[in-house]
Amino acid sequence: MESVSFPPLSRVAVSGGTHGNEMTGVYMVRHLQKEKIDKIGSVSVSTVLSNPRAVEICRRYVETDLNRCFTEALLNSPVTDSSPYELRRAQELNAQIGPKGSKEAVDLLIDIHNTTSNMGLCLILYSIDWLTLHILKYLQSKMASVEVRAIQLDIPIAEAYSLESVGKHGFAIEAGPQPNGVVRADIHNLVKEAVDHIFSWLQEFNSGSTFEGGEVEAYTLVKSIDYPRNPVTGEITAAVHSQLQDNDFKLLQRGNPIFMSFSGETVKYDGEDLYPFFVNECAYYEKKIAFHLARKIKLTLPPIKVTD
Amino acid sequence: MESVSFPPLSRVAVSGGTHGNEMTGVYMVRHLQKEKIDKIGSVSVSTVLSNPRAVEICRRYVETDLNRCFTEALLNSPVTDSSPYELRRAQELNAQIGPKGSKEAVDLLIDIHNTTSNMGLCLILYSIDWLTLHILKYLQSKMASVEVRAIQLDIPIAEAYSLESVGKHGFAIEAGPQPNGVVRADIHNLVKEAVDHIFSWLQEFNSGSTFEGGEVEAYTLVKSIDYPRNPVTGEITAAVHSQLQDNDFKLLQRGNPIFMSFSGETVKYDGEDLYPFFVNECAYYEKKIAFHLARKIKLTLPPIKVTD
Known part of the structure; x- marks a missing residue:
């Protein structure tokens, strides 16, 4: 080259x-x-x-x-x-x-x-x-x-x-x-x-x-996922699941837990395999982002x- | 009893x-x-x-x-x-x-x-x-x-x-x-x-x-330790040392590092053996507390x- x-x-x-x-x-x-x-x-x-x-x-x-x-x-x-x-x-x-x-x-x-x-x-x-x-x-x-x-x-x-x-x-x-x-x-x-x-x-x-x-x-951004929210008040109704928390850049696969609601239910991921990042970033609550998902590319x- | x-x-x-x-x-x-x-x-x-x-x-x-x-x-x-x-x-x-x-x-x-x-x-x-x-x-x-x-x-x-x-x-x-x-x-x-x-x-x-x-x-509170600060501006000039950070309730002894200044110098602890807690608590910067020190008692x- x-x-x-x-x-x-x-x-x-x-x-x-x-x-x-x-x-x-x-x-x-x-x-x-x-x-x-x-x-x-x-x-x-x-x-x-x-x-x-x-x-x-x-x-x-x-x-x-x-x-x-x-x-x-x-x-x-x-x-x-x-x-x-x-x-x-x-x-x-x-x-x-x-x-x-x-x-x-x-x-x-x-x-x-x-x-x-x-x-x-x-x-x-x-x-x-x-x-x-x-x-x-x-x-x-x-x-x-x-x-x-x-x-x-x-x-x-x-x-x-x-x-x-x-x-x-x-x-x-x-x-x-x-x-x-x-x-x-x-x-x-x-x-x-x-x-x-x-x-x-x-x-x-x-x-x-x-x-x-x-x-x-x-890593290139593919999409962003918001927290589950109360449709009326907009308040979040679930936290990022402990199995996703702190696991930025670890491959997320269909069926992996992504949220735990405050009443105890687990929400699972239902999409293509991608890499999460900015998982539970404080400033992104107001931007309606619980985490981003990325594809890995080679340059x-x-x-x-x-x-x- | x-x-x-x-x-x-x-x-x-x-x-x-x-x-x-x-x-x-x-x-x-x-x-x-x-x-x-x-x-x-x-x-x-x-x-x-x-x-x-x-x-x-x-x-x-x-x-x-x-x-x-x-x-x-x-x-x-x-x-x-x-x-x-x-x-x-x-x-x-x-x-x-x-x-x-x-x-x-x-x-x-x-x-x-x-x-x-x-x-x-x-x-x-x-x-x-x-x-x-x-x-x-x-x-x-x-x-x-x-x-x-x-x-x-x-x-x-x-x-x-x-x-x-x-x-x-x-x-x-x-x-x-x-x-x-x-x-x-x-x-x-x-x-x-x-x-x-x-x-x-x-x-x-x-x-x-x-x-x-x-x-x-x-644990009973004995005293509080402030961050090293610029005497004129009051700005902190050191961070809690990595060896103290996250080590709440681990006994702190004379000579243990407690701060690392932003120019790279280590500050060591010079007091009696005590237990640190609220180490690097966000809200305590304004209260001029880098960490508290406690004695352990039995009741x-x-x-x-x-x-x-």
């Missing part, structure tokens, strides 16, 4: 607090800012606390989910004093580290998130980007103690709604399980190790190393190197 | 949602209400969703922590429209299932809570009450799969600030780990099993069984039975 080349990645943004109660990114960004880290080797680093007002009150957002505000339509919509805070903040961030889709945008944007689901360490990627997939492959080779997974969302970049879509390249790091509002040392260490490896990769890449091609696996990567 | 007798326990209240984002009690109470459960054997049951406004917005409280409002001083303080919602609600609850300290108060109050700490199933008890300690002993004998622990707070009943102090007898059930805003089936099942056993005990007690005396262990119970 012929190798593909990309310009050097000299400007990188690391962001946290896009959701104000996901604490790993909040503390990591605060620490980088306190230490005044603005350059690592050949790479200039911008550190961004994305939603400071939500961080202040330790909630996911103030008025609307910031991480749904980065579509081209929303970034270019007129804002007034009555626009939601997060829409105004999204446009500020786009001016600061974008604009999305322009040559001024940062070369790579790493946005740090947490989940209450037992997802370990995942990268969430838009469409197919050889460069970010090579970073995934590198992390998989370097982090032996943990399985680094990728969730690949098939959304055109203009419609991509999350912060990382503002960079020329970008991904979210999703790490869990961690309750909202809590920082766990194990999760912090996992994300810190990943970020350190990413900066090592960037040094190697910028200095001219060729990264060999190969295969990587990724064959070309070798890559920096443009001569 | 001579046996001690108590009047029958004919009126019991089961409450949840005293903290609006601790979901086990919320769903358990809603389910009992939907099923219109108001009597179990010889016992009349009141089900109480303690802080409905906080439940509605899925936060611990709206204006102030409801579970600190049940001292005699606060319950008897004048309220106006500008009093915090929770103070007004505490007085409503006191009128409904109390008044605290009166003969009209429910005989037993069971208040269901969750923690993000790995505390399993605990009863939190005020002072020494042979009756609730007998319920503890019964749960320990019936629930073989889990260690049921007791935390005994040495606070005179007039100054006791939490809801369960409104009943003639009462305790909080504390169950975790469970993130705020999330319901986990395993934790739900654990609490449901405990509540079912408590009602079996109540039937046996009311029908005249004598419960043999014996020894039980309990010798007399036999008890219902008054002839």
